[in-house]
Amino acid sequence: MLGATAPLSQLNTGAHGDRVGRRDRVRPSSICVVGAGHVGLVTAACLAELGHRVTCVDTDEGRIETLRSGTVPFHEPGLETLIERHCASDVLKFTTSYKEALEGVDFIFVAVNTPSTPEGAADLRYIRRAVRQIGRALKDSRPIIVNKSTAPVGTAETVDHILRQEAGSLGELPVVSNPEFLREGTAIKDFMKPDRVVLGSHDREAARRVAELYGPVEAPVLITDPETAEMIKYASNAFLATKISFINEIASICEGVGADVSQVAQGMGLDKRIGPQFLRAGIGYGGSCLPKDVKALAHMAGLYGSHPQLLNAVLQINVDQRRRLVHRLRQTLGSVEGATVAVLGLAYKPDTDDVRDSPAIDIIRLLDNEGATVRAHDPVANQNLAEILPDVTYCSDPYDAVNGCDAVIIATEWPQFLDLDLEQVKARMRRPVLVDGRNLFHPDVVRGYGFTYLGIGRPDHLEEPLVLEPQPKEA
Numbered sequence: 001m002l003g004a005t006a007p008l009s010q011l012n013t014g015a016h017g018d019r020v021g022r023r024d025r026v027r028p029s030s031i032c033v034v035g036a037g038h039v040g041l042v043t044a045a046c047l048a049e050l051g052h053r054v055t056c057v058d059t060d061e062g063r064i065e066t067l068r069s070g071t072v073p074f075h076e077p078g079l080e081t082l083i084e085r086h087c088a089s090d091v092l093k094f095t096t097s098y099k100e101a102l103e104g105v106d107f108i109f110v111a112v113n114t115p116s117t118p119e120g121a122a123d124l125r126y127i128r129r130a131v132r133q134i135g136r137a138l139k140d141s142r143p144i145i146v147n148k149s150t151a152p153v154g155t156a157e158t159v160d161h162i163l164r165q166e167a168g169s170l171g172e173l174p175v176v177s178n179p180e181f182l183r184e185g186t187a188i189k190d191f192m193k194p195d196r197v198v199l200g201s202h203d204r205e206a207a208r209r210v211a212e213l214y215g216p217v218e219a220p221v222l223i224t225d226p227e228t229a230e231m232i233k234y235a236s237n238a239f240l241a242t243k244i245s246f247i248n249e250i251a252s253i254c255e256g257v258g259a260d261v262s263q264v265a266q267g268m269g270l271d272k273r274i275g276p277q278f279l280r281a282g283i284g285y286g287g288s289c290l291p292k293d294v295k296a297l298a299h300m301a302g303l304y305g306s307h308p309q310l311l312n313a314v315l316q317i318n319v320d321q322r323r324r325l326v327h328r329l330r331q332t333l334g335s336v337e338g339a340t341v342a343v344l345g346l347a348y349k350p351d352t353d354d355v356r357d358s359p360a361i362d363i364i365r366l367l368d369n370e371g372a373t374v375r376a377h378d379p380v381a382n383q384n385l386a387e388i389l390p391d392v393t394y395c396s397d398p399y400d401a402v403n404g405c406d407a408v409i410i411a412t413e414w415p416q417f418l419d420l421d422l423e424q425v426k427a428r429m430r431r432p433v434l435v436d437g438r439n440l441f442h443p444d445v446v447r448g449y450g451f452t453y454l455g456i457g458r459p460d461h462l463e464e465p466l467v468l469e470p471q472p473k474e475a
């Protein structure tokens with residue numbers, strides 16, 4: 001494999017996409033980022049950090065006002081500092097005006113939302129609207145349009161079509177698909193040190209110019225046609241979701257046969273062909289990407305006459321994980337009708353306040369439907385969940401949340417929950433039942449405090465694994 005700074009003479013232009021050598025210094029460009037959400041803001045701030053001049057445009061006036069006042073509208077470690085620094089030196093700006101944002105730009109990154117339609121397809125209306133606005137606002141410049149939103153195969157063509165309609169007089173504008181792989185919570189590191197940069201375009205020169213924007217970012221760049229680039233994003237997310245649903249299915253079998261899924265995952269993960277990542281059993285994946293992207297890929301498959309049986313199973317297992325958890329709680333308590341249950345962790349994962357498709361939402365709805373009262377706590381996501389589920393009692397402190405409860409469910413693996421004083425938690429509860437939806441705690445530790453412990457795929461009596469490392473050979 002060629003390194004990121006491999007000379008251009010070492011180009012591999014084979015049928016499997018190009019790996020290109022790149023400059024390790026940035027030639028500053030003028031860039032517009034459309035959409036000031038998780039991806040747009042991180043992209044804008046990181047491109048400014050790489051030395052470019054960036055203007056970020058969003059149609060949400062409140063969001064732009066918030067950003068101009070120096071506040072980031074969501075929780076993402078390190079982002080506020082980066083934005084503050086580059087706004088202060090005037091290389092990063094925010095606006096609601098496309099005219100202002102597109103003035104003299106060389107590149108336009110589109111990073112708007114692509115939520116699910118009720119049928120599970122990716123809703124492209126925000127991309128279409130954004131591209132139409134771009135086409136109308138462009139005057140005489142010919143920037144490269146880069147799509148960062150996750151969008152189905154064919155979207156680059158749709159973008160091209162809209163640009164011809166709205167800005168046909170400018171001639172054909174280069175379109176590059178550049179799917180984003182960052183994870184919320186570690187988004188800046190993921191942008192600056194990605195595993196790869198994928199660029200899809202029929203215009204290879206345009207793709208190379210986008211590659212140059214990333215300059216010193218040390219990662220292989222893979223240049224393909226747009227259809228392949230768009231598919232790489234969906235296939236990657238579907239694979240990650242499959243790994244999660246796979247280990248969750250194994251966890252259910254472990255519960256039947258009395259094996260410990262954590263040790264099973266450890267044993268599997270030591271196999272280099274499998275690897276340890278994304279093999280943590282729990283209440284399933286959530287968030288703004290995996291759920292909608294797996295659905296969109298399954299929907300796309302259907303449009304082309306395929307029956308995506310594996311993807312459908314992945315989706316079903318993910319739903320079942322939440323139901324199984326509530327079922328096991330029902331069995332333990334006798335009934336959840338009239339019970340009070342604390343849910344600790346509302347964000348779909350730690351280090352974010354994003355609650356989109358969070359497993360906690362399904363669990364709270366299931367409990368509510370069966371007549372339980374829910375008291376909820378998250379270190380940063382209470383407010384966001386209150387907008388979706390206003391009738392829940394939100395507590396600013398986990399000890400307050402467990403007061404008078406018949407059970408406590410750990411729904412997000414926030415590390416600070418490990419520091420909870422379980423003695424105090426138990427003393428405040430009506431019945432000491434701890435449902436560990438993320439296998440965060442050691443079962444024996446929790447049981448040692450007198451709790452009934454329900455984990456995912458863990459037997460009642462856990463025997464610690466014994467790992468014997470190979471002995472160094474004598475010289």
Ligand code: NAD
Pocket residue numbers: 034035036037038039040057058059060063111112113114126129130133148149150151180181182183184288289
């Ligand atoms: P988001 O909802 O956080 O932000 C989208 C932003 O776009 C909003 O601020 C919205 O006001 C703005 N917007 C919508 N239409 C607009 C328009 N016409 N003009 C200007 N602004 C407009 O979404 P996100 O999480 O940043 O995701 C963006 C895309 O990136 C999606 O396709 C998503 O699947 C993909 N993605 C997200 C992540 C993630 O972790 N959030 C990771 C990788 C890829």
